[in-house]
Amino acid sequence: MAQEIKLSELAIGATAVVRAYPKAGTEFIRLREMGVLPGTSITLIRTAPLGDPLEIKVRGYRLTLRKSEAEFVLVETT
Amino acid sequence: MAPSLTSAPQSRSFVYALVGNPNCGKSTLFNALTGLKQKVGNYPGVTVEKKIGTVYSQHGTAMSVIDLPGSYSLASRSPDEAVTRDVLLGRRPDTPAPDRILCVVDATSLERSLYLVHQILDLGRPMILIVNMMDLTFQNGLQIDIELLKQTLGIPVIATEATKGKGLIELKLAMSRLDLPLSKHAWSIPQEISSAVAQLQASLTADSQKLYLTARAEALLLLTDQAPVHVEGSKAIHPRTAEILSSWQKRWEQEGVDWAAVLIQSRYDAISKLSAKVINESETxxxxxxxxxxxxxxxxxxxxxxxxxxxxxxxxxxxxxxxxxxxxxxxxxxxxxxxxxxxxxxxxxxxxxxxxxxxxxxxxxxxxxxxxxxxxxxxxxxxxxxxxxxxxxxxxxxxxxxxxxxxxxxxxxxxxxxxxxxxxxxxxxxxxxxxxxxxxxxxSCSARLPVYLLMMAALVPSDRVPLFTKATLMVLMYTLGTAGAFGFAWLFKKTLLKGSQPKMIMELPPYHLPHLKQILFQMIERAWIFLRNAGSVILTISIVLWFLSAFPKAHDGASAQEQLSQSFAGRTGHLLEPIIKPIGFDWRIGIGLISSFAAREVFVSSTAVVFSVNNNTTHAQTTPLRLALRDAHWPDGRMLFTPLVCLCLMIYYVFAMQCMSTVAVVRRETNSWKWPLFQIAYMTGTAWIITFLVYQVGTLFGF
Structure with missing residues (x-):
């Protein structure tokens, strides 16, 4: 069953589809511009050795973001 | 809306702007194209590197290439990206507006790279798309249909491997073309924002005399350029345009329209369609x-x-x-x-x-x-x-x-x-x-080592510093410096330079074999920048320092020590004594502090000059400095270089800003004297306070 969780709560290795940025508006323009958009499939590859930031694979490349940023991205696991 | 303009063939030489994401091999390509024929400087007013190179067309005409800083988007997040944006939009009077654009993309992350391409195509200027790092597509299971990309976009698309020089001839041929086709860049602006874009575009055309397409591109950009980075030397947008923008933003906020998201989404929708067509990904x-x-x-x-x-x-x-x-x-x-x-x-x-x-x-x-x-x-x-x-x-x-x-x-x-x-x-x-x-x-940089070593030598009675003492003190000094650096970073972040939580949205590029030629090129370029920019400041300060220690002249036949002690530097040392006495230093150490502003290690040579006077022997030059220091006394007979004072000097050198080369480089990198002067003040101030505490507490406990 599909389930919406925060990107920061996604399990390592799991793939999910971005659903929404709950805090709409100007905050995460750059993340969107880097291709993380509602409907985009992403995979959480790993966290850094100290647990933060996260590394995701999106549109064929690797991107890092902090957990505090990933909290504002809702994803749907399948 | 497909632009019907074509670029008019011109006999004058073209100005190309070279743009692309960071890590796409843009610099390598720039160097491969222009070789050593490039001018490197700063954009006036900002610390962003300005690089312009020359490349010759197949007809032998010189064409210039402006290497713009790597950007992911024209909605800038950093001064570097702001410069790229402003040059492309013709907002900078100090840079020729490029009439053609070379856009480099990394073949292994083509889809994301197309976002910038999509923004740039809005400008409606002749453009050549360079798909670099083609060699890496195979191992990543990617197949890119260059021909189809060319057909779909309607512009020249060149596949290159810049590190190996592959594709350069084709690129130069394309650059030499007198007529470049304009892109069939047709995408419909989402309905929610289209009237706003039209109004902004009209204002930009009327109020800022922008060309039709540039105005449209800029209008679109204004919607995603939230809290834009404004850089010195770029023209700001017209107040009327800004007013239109803010009234629309208010309206959208009320209606709950996420305008930036709508725009980005519609660009990516177009990009996804294109990528699905030209990229063939196989499972590896x-x-x-x-x-x-x-x-x-x-x-x-x-x-x-x-x-x-x-x-x-x-x-x-x-x-x-x-x-x-x-x-x-x-x-x-x-x-x-x-x-x-x-x-x-x-x-x-x-x-x-x-x-x-x-x-x-x-x-x-x-x-x-x-x-x-x-x-x-x-x-x-x-x-x-x-x-x-x-x-x-x-x-x-x-x-x-x-x-x-x-x-x-x-x-x-x-x-x-x-x-x-x-x-x-x-x-x-x-x-x-x-x-x-x-x-x-x-x-703690390596120039501090000679000072630390000298003080450690003076600290112990024997000729050799026991390894344990040496190691402990060294670790202590490095720890102090590191703790200081992090402590002050924390403090500045909390107070002086309070900013938003920095984001860590960063690309992890694929690994590459190092491109040695490019690395050597950059090394030499950095070194040259250092010599040229810092050199003049350093030369001036050295001459001033020399003047201070050479004038006024002592009587004829005076020794070096006599000369130094009665020079301006020596007198300043005396003047300084009331200030540095509370931290355990006398005027002679003061001279060392002044002269070592040139560079920390100079402290060793200048103390050698100052203190050899006390030996009163003809062997002054050969007497080890260590012994000379141990012989130095205050006028009341107390020993000058007690272990506590040696420790204090080391601590002082951990914190004090005693390096004119750094001052010169900070001036260049911050583009003002304000920050280097602040740095001298806070570092040297901290040095004094900490040394004062250590000395006073130490004295209290009888050291």
Whole structure:
């Protein structure tokens, strides 16, 4: 069953589809511009050795973001 | 809406703008195209590098290429990206508006790269798309249909491998074309925002005399350029345009329209369609990058790799730099002596030898370290490891409010703050970058070592410092400096340079084999920038310092010590004594402090001059400095260099800003005298306060 969780709560290795940025508006323009958009499939590859930031694979490349940023991205696991 | 304009064939030479994402091989391509025919400077008013090169068309006409800073989007996040945006939009009077655009994309991350391409195509200017790193597509299971991309976009698309020079001839041929087709860049602006775009476009055309398509592109950009980075030297948007924008934003906010998101989404919708057509992805196992990353970012092996590579870098800097440094040192001395011997004695001769030559020498002596460090920084960047180091260290750097990108500049500063500060340009956030620059010189650099070693030698009664004492003191000094750097970073972040939480949205580029030619090129370029920009400041300060120690003249036949003690520098030392007495220093140490503003290690040679006077023996020159120091006393007979004072001097040198080369580099990198002066004040102030506390408490306990 599909389930919406925060990107920061996604399990390592799991793939999910971005659903929404709950805090709409100007905050995460750059993340969107880097291709993380509602409907985009992403995979959480790993966290850094100290647990933060996260590394995701999106549109064929690797991107890092902090957990505090990933909290504002809702994803749907399948 | 498809533009019906075609670029008119012109006989004049073209100005190309070279744009692309960071890590797409743009610089390599620029160097391959222009070779050594390039001018490097700063954009006036900003610390963003301006590079313009010349390339010859197949007809022999010179064409210029402006290498714009790497950007992911025209909605800028950093001064670098702001410059790219402003040059493309014709907002900078200091740079010729490019009439054609070369856009480089990394074939392995084509889809994301097309976002910038999509924005740039809006400009409606003739453009050549360069798909670089084609060699890496195969191993990533990617197949890119260049021909289809060309057909769909309607512009020349050239596949290249810049590191191997592949595709360059085709590129030059395309650049030489008198007529370049304009793109069939047709995408419909989403309905929610289309009236706003039309109004903004009309205002930009009417109020800022922008061309039709540029105005449309800029109108679109204004919607995503929230809290735009404004850089000095760029024209701001017209008040009327700004008013239209803000009234629309208010309306959208009420209606709940996320205008920026709508725009970005519609661009990516178009991009996804295009990518699906031209990119054929086949399933491959874990790529080489995946396998390397598994080790390099592993919770255990990752630290090991990071630690070992840093240790190796430092070992090679300290062991390799020593020989050329000694060579430079001795040859500068030789040159000075030779000039001394061949000119008539006099002030002019001394100005040349003790001022100019010695000053230039103190600059040159840093070069080996700077070159070696830049070699390693280039190696880390070029292979892709730099981003991994930032990834691993981000959590720790975040504790003091910085992000992972500050790690390498700060670490480099253990060898020498100059390359450390010069490498802060990779830090996107302006405030983070400034904080890193401000605290970097607190990291104990190698120029402090001679001072530490001298003080340790003076500290112990025997000729050899026991290893344990030496190691403990060294660790103490490095810890103090590091703690100071992080403490001040935290403080500045909390107070002076309060900023938003820095983001860590960073690409981890695929690993590449290092491109040595490119690294060497950058090394030499950095070194040259240092020499040219810092050199003049340093030369001036050296001459001033020489003047202070050479004037006024003592009587004829006075010894070097007598001359120094009654010179301006010596008098300043006396003047300083009330200030430095509470931290245990007398006027003679004061002279050392003043003269070592040139560079910390000068303290050793100037104390040698000051203190050999006390020996009253003809062997003054050969008496080890250590003994001379132990012989030095206050007028009331107390020993000057007590262990406590030696320790205090070491601590003072940990914190005090005693390096004119760093001052000069900070001036260049912050583009004002404000920050280097602030840095001198806060560092030297801290040095005094901490040394005062240590000395007073130490004295209280009878040390």
């Amino acid at each position: 196992g874990p790529s080489l990058t995946d396998r390397i990353d598994y080790v390099v970012t592993h919770p255990v092996w990752g630290w090991l790799v990071l630690g070992i590579s840093m240790v190796l870098i430092f070992l090679s800097i300290f062991s390799l730099a020593e020989y050329p440094m000694n060579w430079i040192d001795s040859h500068v001395t030789l040159l000075g002596n030779w000039v001394k011997g061949s000119l008539n004695p006099g002030d002019l001769r001394d100005l040349i030898t003790d001022g100019a030559i010695a000053g230039v020498g103190s600059v040159l002596v840093f070069l080996p370290q700077i070159l070696i460090l830049f070699f390693f920084i280039g190696l880390l960047e070029s292979t892709g490891y730099m981003a991994r180091a930032a990834f691993i260290m981000d959590r720790l750097m975040n504790r003091v409010g910085l992000n992972g990108r500050s790690f390498i500049p700060m670490l480099s500063s253990y060898a020498c703050a100059i390359p450390g500060i010069m490498s802060t340009r990779t830090i996107e956030d302006e405030k983070d970058r400034l904080i890193t620059i401000l605290v970097a010189p607190l990291m």
